[in-house]
Amino acid sequence: MSKSKGNYRSKRNKPTVGQQAKEVLESLDENNRVIKLFRAFAVELDDKHDRHERIVKLGRDITIEAKRIIFLLHNISTDIEEKRNSVLEEAKSRLSTLCSTNFKAIALELRRHDGYLYHRAFTAGMQEFIEALCFYQYIKQDSIGNWVDINRSFQFEDEDQQKIQLLFTQYDFILGIADFTGELMRKCINTLGSGNVSDCFKLCNFVRAINTGFLGLSYSGNREVSRKTHVLRQSLAKMELVCYNIQIRGSEVPKHMLLSVIESQEADNNDDEGFCI
């Protein structure tokens, strides 16, 4: 009893560490100016973070679906025209569905907001989509669209028929193309496996042209660009090895066995990224 009394007295008379902070916290109420200010900040920050999270989710779904479309396009067999067409049809409809659902949802989230603030949330999905789209276009017509054409597919209308444009940066476009060359490399190897050698040369030339484009860029402070061009060069080296083998050994080795020749040569140089989904 006397002990508790002593405590009470020391509390009253002797100051303690943290006393001031405690007093301030106890006296704070909802009408405090600082608290009022921060309540408003909390609302603003939560809005920003929530929006960011929603866009990240949409972007992740785009990445997954784009990878699936690429996988579908790899299974195309160029020999049977009918099957080829049906696969292309399916890829086309799935690509346009992505545009009209997920990308439109992102565009609506970004309405009246600075797209660059949330760009990091959907750049990966965007690049993966460009990769799938270019792959589709290349298989269909041996060429890929330009930025202006693709940018047009990111124009949407909101409920009030107002035009909205989703942010589609040139960087996303060019990085998507760099990824797309990896798919061409895989396609080149697969084509060889099915004995179609003329396509290998065509694919190799196309990737070489893209590599030339990257070499011709005068500046790229962007770290992603230099990382991806490095991967691009590795892909190109693999494809050139394929073409070399076809050219030199094509007459000695049966076509269906060329693939195993190449695979044994590049066994030490196998760092495919993300082929399996």
Added chain:
Amino acid sequence: MAEPTKVITEIFGPFQDSINAEQDIRELIRSIMKDVEKSLRETVIAMQVIHSEVNCEYIHHSLLKARSLFEEVQKGFDELDKTVPPGQYYRYNDHWRFSTQRLCFLAALIVFLEKGFLIDQVTAAQMLGLHDKENIHLDLEDYLHGLLNLASELVSFVFSCSRGALCIHIYAQARFAVNSVTLGDYSRPLQISKFVAELNAGFRLLNLKNDSLRKRFDALKYDVKKIEEVVYDISIRGLTPKASAEDAAD
């Protein structure tokens, strides 16, 4: 080989153009920010006076100087507003984010020293010249960063003003004349302690993500702790204005 050349002209040509345009804008922004940063540095130097000077006249003088330097800053941000393309604030904001945080801190420090309360976002934006601009604004997170810097600065200010006041206290014991204004500096730690505690309570209301602001906020508790210890040291020696008044009554 018609196709490969088409790839280069149609795809890489426009890409190169866009990079070049971006570089030009960045170049302009950099030269604008160079001037702003110069004023920023001068303001920081001007405001350091508060740590060593107990004379109100000098502090008042440096506040006036800082205010005039802020007019230079405002001119810089006027230029920036004309340079940043509409809707692309966050494309280029790496160039001015750090400086804006520092400027926000200085603006908050000036307002605290002059009026003793927390600067609000609009006032901070007005002082920096970011208020009601077409293409640029004061980002909330930059403003909050500035407030956290203010808390740290005020804590070190407490140490320096207690030191100054302690010197005078020793003089006082030696029966030298005592300047009552500077003795009043013992109330500063209490005022700042209240201010930092309120700020801490405010930040606790925010749901911060695991970003730089969050890391900066995590350091605030050490500031709160330090200042509480100073307050304790002062009050246990009966140096707080309240305690002195009680002593006088005894």
